[in-house]
Amino acid sequence: MVDTDTPRPKTLRVALLGAGNVGAQVARILLDDAESLAARTGARLELVGIAVRTIDAPREVELPRELFTTDASALVRDADVVIELMGGLEPARTLILEAIEHGASVITGNKALLAVDGPSLYEKADAAGVQLSYEAAVAGAIPILRPIRDSLAGDKITRVMGIVNGTTNFILDAMDTTGAEFPDALAEATRLGYAEADPTADIEGHDAAAKGAILASLSFHTRFALEDVHCQGITAVTADDIAAAKDAGFVIKLLAIAEKLETTGATGVGTTGVSVRVHPTLIPREHPLAAVHGAFNAVFIEAESAGELMFYGRGAGGTPTASAILGDVVSAARRMVLGGPGRTETTTGVLPVLGIEAVTTQYYIGLDAADQPGVLAKISALFAENGVSIETMRQTVHRESDDGGNGSAELRIVTHRASEAALAATVEAIKGLDIINSVTSVLRVEGV
Amino acid sequence: MVDTDTPRPKTLRVALLGAGNVGAQVARILLDDAESLAARTGARLELVGIAVRTIDAPREVELPRELFTTDASALVRDADVVIELMGGLEPARTLILEAIEHGASVITGNKALLAVDGPSLYEKADAAGVQLSYEAAVAGAIPILRPIRDSLAGDKITRVMGIVNGTTNFILDAMDTTGAEFPDALAEATRLGYAEADPTADIEGHDAAAKGAILASLSFHTRFALEDVHCQGITAVTADDIAAAKDAGFVIKLLAIAEKLETTGATGVGTTGVSVRVHPTLIPREHPLAAVHGAFNAVFIEAESAGELMFYGRGAGGTPTASAILGDVVSAARRMVLGGPGRTETTTGVLPVLGIEAVTTQYYIGLDAADQPGVLAKISALFAENGVSIETMRQTVHRESDDGGNGSAELRIVTHRASEAALAATVEAIKGLDIINSVTSVLRVEGV
Numbered sequence: 001m002v003d004t005d006t007p008r009p010k011t012l013r014v015a016l017l018g019a020g021n022v023g024a025q026v027a028r029i030l031l032d033d034a035e036s037l038a039a040r041t042g043a044r045l046e047l048v049g050i051a052v053r054t055i056d057a058p059r060e061v062e063l064p065r066e067l068f069t070t071d072a073s074a075l076v077r078d079a080d081v082v083i084e085l086m087g088g089l090e091p092a093r094t095l096i097l098e099a100i101e102h103g104a105s106v107i108t109g110n111k112a113l114l115a116v117d118g119p120s121l122y123e124k125a126d127a128a129g130v131q132l133s134y135e136a137a138v139a140g141a142i143p144i145l146r147p148i149r150d151s152l153a154g155d156k157i158t159r160v161m162g163i164v165n166g167t168t169n170f171i172l173d174a175m176d177t178t179g180a181e182f183p184d185a186l187a188e189a190t191r192l193g194y195a196e197a198d199p200t201a202d203i204e205g206h207d208a209a210a211k212g213a214i215l216a217s218l219s220f221h222t223r224f225a226l227e228d229v230h231c232q233g234i235t236a237v238t239a240d241d242i243a244a245a246k247d248a249g250f251v252i253k254l255l256a257i258a259e260k261l262e263t264t265g266a267t268g269v270g271t272t273g274v275s276v277r278v279h280p281t282l283i284p285r286e287h288p289l290a291a292v293h294g295a296f297n298a299v300f301i302e303a304e305s306a307g308e309l310m311f312y313g314r315g316a317g318g319t320p321t322a323s324a325i326l327g328d329v330v331s332a333a334r335r336m337v338l339g340g341p342g343r344t345e346t347t348t349g350v351l352p353v354l355g356i357e358a359v360t361t362q363y364y365i366g367l368d369a370a371d372q373p374g375v376l377a378k379i380s381a382l383f384a385e386n387g388v389s390i391e392t393m394r395q396t397v398h399r400e401s402d403d404g405g406n407g408s409a410e411l412r413i414v415t416h417r418a419s420e421a422a423l424a425a426t427v428e429a430i431k432g433l434d435i436i437n438s439v440t441s442v443l444r445v446e447g448v
Numbered sequence: 449m450v451d452t453d454t455p456r457p458k459t460l461r462v463a464l465l466g467a468g469n470v471g472a473q474v475a476r477i478l479l480d481d482a483e484s485l486a487a488r489t490g491a492r493l494e495l496v497g498i499a500v501r502t503i504d505a506p507r508e509v510e511l512p513r514e515l516f517t518t519d520a521s522a523l524v525r526d527a528d529v530v531i532e533l534m535g536g537l538e539p540a541r542t543l544i545l546e547a548i549e550h551g552a553s554v555i556t557g558n559k560a561l562l563a564v565d566g567p568s569l570y571e572k573a574d575a576a577g578v579q580l581s582y583e584a585a586v587a588g589a590i591p592i593l594r595p596i597r598d599s600l601a602g603d604k605i606t607r608v609m610g611i612v613n614g615t616t617n618f619i620l621d622a623m624d625t626t627g628a629e630f631p632d633a634l635a636e637a638t639r640l641g642y643a644e645a646d647p648t649a650d651i652e653g654h655d656a657a658a659k660g661a662i663l664a665s666l667s668f669h670t671r672f673a674l675e676d677v678h679c680q681g682i683t684a685v686t687a688d689d690i691a692a693a694k695d696a697g698f699v700i701k702l703l704a705i706a707e708k709l710e711t712t713g714a715t716g717v718g719t720t721g722v723s724v725r726v727h728p729t730l731i732p733r734e735h736p737l738a739a740v741h742g743a744f745n746a747v748f749i750e751a752e753s754a755g756e757l758m759f760y761g762r763g764a765g766g767t768p769t770a771s772a773i774l775g776d777v778v779s780a781a782r783r784m785v786l787g788g789p790g791r792t793e794t795t796t797g798v799l800p801v802l803g804i805e806a807v808t809t810q811y812y813i814g815l816d817a818a819d820q821p822g823v824l825a826k827i828s829a830l831f832a833e834n835g836v837s838i839e840t841m842r843q844t845v846h847r848e849s850d851d852g853g854n855g856s857a858e859l860r861i862v863t864h865r866a867s868e869a870a871l872a873a874t875v876e877a878i879k880g881l882d883i884i885n886s887v888t889s890v891l892r893v894e895g896v
Contacts, residue, residue: 029602029753040601135599141754143599150598151583151591153488153782154477154774288760291739305477305771306589310760312736323753326602334601 011044012333015079015104017051017072017095018086022109022136024061025322026083030329031063037326041333049075051086060318077102081332083325084108093117100128105332107325109136115210119223131335133328138211139164139297141320142313143327148218152303157219159259159302161446164211166295166315167202168234168254170194172242172280173293176251181239194295204233205254205278212256215299216276219258222351229256230277230356237280241441244366244412248394250282251290255446257281260351263358273354282364283447300447360417362391362445367411367430368437371397375409375435382433386426389416408437414445459492460781463527463552465499465520465543466534470557470584472509473770474531478777479511485774489781497523499534508766525550529780531773532556541565548576553780555773557584563658567671579783581776586659587612587745589768590761591775596666600751605667607707607750609894612659614743614763615650616682616702618642620690620728621741624699629687642743652681653702653726660704663747664724667706670799677704678725678804685728689889692814692860696842698730699738703894705729708799711806721802730812731895748895808865810839810893815859815878816885819845823857823883830881834874837864856885862893 016027030037030047038044050063051072069075072095076082082099084106086092092113099106106125108114114121114137125132135145139162148157163169167189174185186203189195201207209229216224234254245252258276283290288310292298297315302308314320369375376395383390392414399407415423423442430436464475478485478495486492498511499520517523520543524530530547532554534540540561547554554573556562562569562585573580583593587610596605611617615637622633634651637643649655657677664672682702693700706724731738736758740746745763750756762768817823824843831838840862847855863871871890878884 025753033602033604036604037602141751142757143595146599147591147595150779151594151775152771153778154481154485154776155771156481156484286741288739291736293734303589303771305473305767305774307762307765307768308760309590309762310758312760313757314755317755319753320755323600323603323751326753327599328602330601331598 011046012080012336013048013078014045014081014083014329015049015051015075016047017075017082017084017092019050019052019059019063019068020085020087021060021318022321022325023050023083023085024059024063025318026085026325027063027067028061029322029326037330041330042337043333045081045329045333048079051075073098076104079104080336081105081107081329083329084110085325086110087112089113089116096121097124100124100130100132103128103130105131105133105336107133107328107332109134109321109325111137111207111210111214115213115226118214118217119225131332133332134214135328136321136324138214139299139311139313140315140317141323142297142299142311142315143324144215144299144311145218147311148215148301152301152306155306156304157260157301158304160215160219160257160299161289162211162215162256162299163253163289163292163297164215164256164299164315165202165205165208165254166297167195167199168205168208169292169297170295171203172234172237172252172254175237175239175242176246179239179243182235182237203235205231208254208256208278212258212276212278215256216258216274219301220260220274220351222274222353224276224353228276228353230275230279232279234280238441241366241443244441245282245364245443248364248412248414249285250364250445251285252280252282252443253289253292254278255281255283255289257446261354261358263354271352273352273358275354275356275359277356277359279444282443282445287447289447356420360419362417362448363415363423364441364443364445365413365415365427366440367413368440369409369411370435370437371399371407371409372435378433378435379411379430382429383415383426386422386429388418388422388426390414391416459494460528460784461496461526462493462529462531462777463497463499463523464495465524465530465532465540467498467500467507467511467516468533468535469508469766470769470773471498471531471533472507472511473766474533474773475511475515476509477770477774485778489778490785491781493529493777493781496527499523521546524552527552528784529553529555529777531777532558533773534558535560537561537564544569545572548572548578548580551576551578553579553581553784555581555776555780557582557769557773559585559655559658559662563661563674566662566665567673579780581780582662583776584769584772586662587747587759588761588763588765589771590745590747590759590763591772592663592747592759593666595759596663596749600749600754603754604752605708605749606752608663608667608705608747609737610659610663610704610747611701611737611740611745612663612704612747612763613650613653613656613702614745615643615647616653616656617740617745618743619651620682620685620700620702623685623687623690624694627687627691630683630685651683653679656702656704656726660706660724660726663704664706664722667749668708668722668799670722670801672722672724672801676724676801678723678727680727682728686889689814689891692889693730693812693891696812696860696862697733698812698893699733700728700730700891701737701740702726703729703731703737705894709802709806711802719800721800721806723802723804723807725804725807728891730891730893735895737895804868808867810865810896811863811871812889812891812893813861813863813875814888815861816888817857817859818883818885819847819855819857820883826881826883827859827878830877831863831874834870834877836866836870836874838862839864
């Protein structure tokens with residue numbers, strides 16, 4: 001515990017909670033690089049203990065056995081800096097609250113906890129005047145939260161689009177490169193260790209949604225919870241979708257998108273709000289996010305003055321994530337040594353949270369239709385009736401025989417910006433046409 | 449001036465030196481966004497004056513005439529925060545020193561001054577306990593210096609490669625896209641406003657060298673001056689070089705590269721040092737830097753734990769650069785309000801500065817040779833004699849007549865890593881061969 005009335009501490013006691021993939025690397029660096037870390041912070045960072053569930057569990061890195069303890073609570077009460085890398089909601093939340101109460105700085109990479117309880121944790125840390133840092137919670141090694149909070153503090157962010165889940169980017173990239181179907185690409189990702197045994201949180205978009213909520217909170221000075229995020233995963237993306245997108249100059253990425261929107265209510269009064277959503281998205285192949293391959297992450301930011309920015313790097317992995325954790329540790333330690341701002345977040349610009357119904361995007365629609373005269377006219381009319389404007393429409397005819405008319409026509413339509421509701425109504429109406437065999441895909445388009 | 453013994457100031461007095469492209473936008477934002485900036489900093493940022501050479505000069509933005517003054521020195525003595533955007537060495541240097549002496553925080557985008565006088569300015573700011581911030585000096589709007597200094601503070605950077613000059617990236621990108629020769633691409637850049645009337649500082653690499661020195665200083669906690677940077681511009685790059693690079697899967701970019709190197713001295717004792725260099729460089733088309741088009745900038749960082757990171761955005765322009773300036777202003781103001789670390793830079797890891805002779809890179813060599821038997825053998829032998837190993841060699845024969853032997857052969861060679869000296873000796877030896885018509889290009893290769 002740091003008492004600002006006593007002389008400056010020469011040594012800061014660091015407690016580590018969790019010794020998994022990331023925790024073990026953080027411990028190794030704290031031990032191996034003690035000297036250079038001390039030079040950079042002005043204080044010795046002494047790793048006083050590592051709280052684990054099982055002391056003799058196998059670990060990736062060999063660490064001094066005497067550091068391990070199963071009494072996390074006692075360890076927390078004895079530390080100046082607490083690094084929480086246990087994951088999950090409990091006991092992580094209780095231990096973080098104990099650390100805050102004892103005046104310790106807290107560093108965590110626990111995106112699930114922050115997405116659910118972030119707002120109340122930030123408030124408690126602010127009230128106690130301690131640091132709560134979580135650079136590692138979003139996009140692993142990529143320094144993204146500090147640039148948003150500090151470097152862009154004099155600017156106004158209008159939109160954030162992130163590839164923030166490496167597993168799904170690996171899968172979509174593999175589908176794009178090899179033409180594989182989703183189940184095969186997922187199996188390959190699992191085999192190579194890019195997907196967990198239970199990949200649900202990744203492929204259903206839940207992990208990206210948690211990170212989207214954290215990014216949105218910081219970018220728009222507004223507190224978002226997980227349930228504010230519209231979330232759609234990648235399990236329905238087919239090899240045909242990818243091929244059609246490629247053909248049209250697009251690539252499909254799972255994006256977490258947070259944006260400021262102007263909406264007009266029933267009364268005609270304009271409101272500014274923020275929406276957060278996660279869904280598979282077509283982006284042009286020349287867009288900087290299209291060049292993010294494999295398990296890499298990237299966050300693309302649009303700001304009023306800065307224009308377009310992108311931050312790229314490794315979004316997961318023990319050592320890369322440890323880099324972000326140590327950056328937070330050094331920053332917290334510097335502040336403890338030199339004194340300084342304890343604020344973790346500003347919420348001065350609190351904006352209303354908008355649902356997906358307030359969002360407009362361009363859409364890509366794939367249709368399998370009968371190859372007969374008048375099809376294009378009927379479909380175009382339905383778009384017009386529903387107020388959805390078509391940007392491009394492309395027809396490919398597959399003749400089954402030479403007599404014409406027995407074959408099918410593949411239609412690929414890209415719309416101008418439309419609301420979810422208008423688009424859904426259009427798609428429903430199209431499905432009702434007897435000339436339509438099936439609606440093969442409906443995907444959002446961004447970055448055009 | 450801020451006196452830490454008196455109650456916290458509710459208003460910070462901001463002085464702006466220069467009302468050019470960037471300065472005018474900074475003034476506009478300070479005036480227009482006063483309310484949101486106050487909410488974010490906890491203090492009102494009052495623009496108390498703008499020092500200019502000519503009060504009635506035409507400006508991009510209309511600003512209140514009463515703010516203008518020609519007495520920069522008086523303005524500086526009356527301010528808590530001084531923003532220097534005059535450029536050039538003097539009077540910028542003298543005014544910054546005056547501001548530091550008066551206890552003001554200083555924000556500057558003056559890369560030329562920092563590259564020459566940075567070390568002494570940082571020391572004076574440290575000694576006075578004031579902030580000296582310069583995010584805008586490198587890569588315009590891209591938050592790069594703060595991530596290096598803070599986010600990567602617990603990591604060890606091994607290498608930085610930056611596209612830090614938009615003019616040359618625009619020219620090389622245009623040459624790559626259109627096949628134009630350098631003079632034509634430069635003319636187009638000038639016409640579109642991407643190149644200045646006198647483009648020397650850009651095309652000769654001097655601007656990139658200044659930014660390279662600043663990046664290297666921060667990344668390696670070692671102070672570099674402009675004369676420590678090996679510098680080669682893009683004026684000698686031909687359409688043929690670009691075409692040959694393209695053909696081999698590369699793109700040519702002007703990179704500023706700073707890297708940590710292990711060298712073995714004459715005594716056999718290893719030394720770790722840092723070298724900084726600017727030169728046209730071949731990089732693979734799949735490399736993230738290859739996707740940086742037009743006048744955009746990007747900085748690619750390799751760190752021990754984080755692995756590969758890239759930061760992308762606009763490197764110039766009034767409004768984008770103003771974003772970086774305002775970020776520094778808000779950070780400085782937050783610290784003045786809340787108190788906090790005044791250190792601008794750590795130089796704990798001071799490493800020796802190494803010259804270009806310590807660097808090894810891969811090389812691309814283009815040769816125009818006689819088309820006769822034994823050419824490849826003779827050339828290969830010369831590489832071997834000089835200790836340079838060939839990775840790939842490709843020969844294209846241009847027959848002038850059908851009798852064979854009167855034509856010429858175009859050879860494209862990519863070497864393994866070699867030193868500048870070994871490569872230079874090889875090239876000299878090759879030039880001496882009577883079968884060689886000319887050495888058409890010698891370019892470094894990175895990122896393979």
